[in-house]
Amino acid sequence: PAALLVSQLGLQLLNYLPVILPLALMLGLLLSFARRQALQPRAVDVGALIDGIVDLIRRSLGPSIAVILEIPRHLSSARVDPNQLELALLNLAINARDAMPGGGKLTLTVSEIVVDERNLIGLAPDRYVRIAAIDTGVGMDRATLARATEPFFSTKGVGKGTGLGLSMVHGLAAQSGGTLRLTSEPGSGTTVELWLPATEEAAVDTIENTAEPVAARRAAKVLLVDDEDLVRAATADMLRDIGYVVVEMSSASQALSAIRSGVDADILVSDYLMPGMTGGQLITELWSSGNRIPALLVTGYAAAGEDVPEGVTRLSKPFRQTDLAARVDELLRQSPPGRPKLRA
DSSP states (O other): OOTTOOOTTTTGGGGGHHHHHHHHIIIIIHHHHTTOSOOOOEEEOHHHHHHHHHHHHHHHHOTTEEEEEEOOSSOOEEEEOHHHHHHHHHHHHHHHHHHOTTOEEEEEEEEEEEEOTTOSSOOOSEEEEEEEEEEOSOOOOHHHHHHTTSTTOOSSOTTSOOSOHHHHHHHHHHHTTOEEEEEEOTTSOEEEEEEEEEESSOOOOSOOOOOOOOOOSSOOEEEEEOSOHHHHHHHHHHHHHTTOEEEEESSHHHHHHHHHTTOOOSEEEEESOOSSSOHHHHHHHHHHTTOOOOEEEEESOSSOOTTSOTTOEEEESSOOHHHHHHHHHHHHHTSOTTSOOSOO
């Protein structure tokens, strides 16, 4: 992995981003688009960042889609939040995959361009790093292209897309001082250009956290609740990889039913935003009924909802496996073996 991805093990969770992407985008990048989530821009070596996630992109797109990189050396750094840029590029790759159901080619290019005051794309005169994602997919007609960056607009079937993809990339570009440019024609593929301000600053060393995730000190059982099947499966894999036993539930109501049926657990890890009952409401229900299970709430929101009990430990999206492991380990250490397990 790249910018925020360093060691294959230490940041393993982000290797599941194409799986986690729909949820991460909905709860993370959309907040950036809505200007509710603060970005953390810094000097980023875009070429190195792409090199770090290209294997992930290739695995996500599958063998029927070739991924070509055209990245010259010695480009200036771009000033952008590397975490959000990775998510944006993965998002563009997934969009390209969906536009090429029969296979094709995705080309990722990076170039440095000087923009003068007469430019036609609304940028301030300056130097920019331009990232282009070019696919050979079905393309878009003018009407679709005109609405492509609108939040929740999607040409995909129900359940096959959030309609948030390009709007979130557009939001990232705008908040970073750049822009997003789309060109497409039916049958001729789509080109998405992400323009980001160039900087003379040296890229921040991306090898900032190579620590391995904390392994389970005991075979504790984790009750994992998330309504997104693939997201839940990816998170469960991360937990099992470090030695935990995981029981998966697809909703808060299902989790409550399971508990009442006798399912036990040492710790609860729950997504916050879910249909019906939120993760905050689930924790409130458990705690108010006397089940003071250690709880970790996973959320993309900077501010917790009013339904989240005071003192609940939170994990912000997107997160590394190291972050997940550390929070779970900390909560379990505060709740030593022998305490009553979560059981109805």
